[in-house]
Amino acid sequence: MPQDAYGFEVLKKRLGALILAHSYQPREIQDMADEVGDSLELSRFAMTARAPLVIFCGVRFMAETAKILSPESIVRLVSPGADCSLAACMSGLDAREWKTGHPGATLVTYVNSSVEVKAESWACCTSANAVSVVRAAPAGEVLFGPDRNLATFVAQESGRDVIPWPGGCHAHAGADIRDLRRAKEHWPDACVLVHPETPPVFWREADRVLGTGGMIRFVSGSRTRRFIIGTEEGMLHRLSTLFPDREFLAAGGISCADMRNATTDMVFRALDSRDAGITVPDEYAEPARRALERMTAL
Numbered sequence: 592m593p594q595d596a597y598g599f600e601v602l603k604k605r606l607g608a609l610i611l612a613h614s615y616q617p618r619e620i621q622d623m624a625d626e627v628g629d630s631l632e633l634s635r636f637a638m639t640a641r642a643p644l645v646i647f648c649g650v651r652f653m654a655e656t657a658k659i660l661s662p663e664s665i666v667r668l669v670s671p672g673a674d675c676s677l678a679a680c681m682s683g684l685d686a687r688e689w690k691t692g693h694p695g696a697t698l699v700t701y702v703n704s705s706v707e708v709k710a711e712s713w714a715c716c717t718s719a720n721a722v723s724v725v726r727a728a729p730a731g732e733v734l735f736g737p738d739r740n741l742a743t744f745v746a747q748e749s750g751r752d753v754i755p756w757p758g759g760c761h762a763h764a765g766a767d768i769r770d771l772r773r774a775k776e777h778w779p780d781a782c783v784l785v786h787p788e789t790p791p792v793f794w795r796e797a798d799r800v801l802g803t804g805g806m807i808r809f810v811s812g813s814r815t816r817r818f819i820i821g822t823e824e825g826m827l828h829r830l831s832t833l834f835p836d837r838e839f840l841a842a843g844g845i846s847c848a849d850m851r852n853a854t855t856d857m858v859f860r861a862l863d864s865r866d867a868g869i870t871v872p873d874e875y876a877e878p879a880r881r882a883l884e885r886m887t888a889l
């Protein structure tokens with residue numbers, strides 16, 4: 592195993608490896624990655640790069656998505672036990688039974704879902720394009736899961752008849768509005784950006800409700816100097832790296848343990864391992880890819 596940065600780079604180059612890190616990862620992981628972004632940006636990056644080996648620093652559904660879109664690559668998840676509490680809220684069986692109970696309805700699922708759930712879906716979406724995907728769904732009811740808060744936001748913005756699945760991200764859904772209020776008292780002049788996975792009371796007290804990619808685009812186009820950020824705390828490092836001339840303050844303790852447990856040693860180990868990486872059964876890979884491709888096409 593390489594013990595230093597030089598040895599790491601040599602091994603990485605020899606293996607043709609790509610290190611991808613989600614914006615919620617710890618700062619030292621973001622700093623050593625070839626690309627940092629949201630789950631879909633990273634999967635698309637892997638698809639374009641066609642690297643033989645992808646080391647994914649994130650949670651399981653993200654590595655699965657990368658594997659579905661880049662089946663030729665070996666995709667290793669740095670922290671094999673890292674699961675997403677939101678994706679765990681809905682199983683493939685849940686999705687099938689939900690559809691059976693609502694004949695004629697269209698199932699749209701957030702990318703933060705398992706491959707079995709994606710395979711049952713008409714289309715997937717990200718927080719950035721959820722509203723447009725739901726607007727484009729066939730007429731009638733839209734079943735939206737697994738995040739209840741995002742479903743409520745999408746119903747509000749799209750005007751469609753959206754039925755939410757009662758799931759949530761433990762970190763975002765558990766956020767305390769008093770933390771946001773304290774941050775606003777501390778920086779009354781700041782612009783407040785919150786993620787749609789936070790409870791609706793956050794949206795009412797924010798200037799914008801945006802996914803992580805939307806937050807980056809908004810800050811880039813804004814002249815405001817200070818921002819209060821209502822999403823997982825790793826995003827503050829991402830924003831501070833991209834915009835060193837701005838200041839960012841967290842809207843409280845939104846922290847995901849599964850995103851926070853990766854270490855640089857774990858990245859070294861994943862690179863040097865002989866593990867065959869993430870596998871996605873064929874019966875799920877093809878329909879899940881169709882749902883992801885429909886999202887991209889929309």
Ligand code: SF4
Pocket residue numbers: 615650674675676677678703760761762763823847849850
């Ligand atoms: S922050 Fe929430 S949605 Fe994101 S990976 Fe963690 S549990 Fe899943």
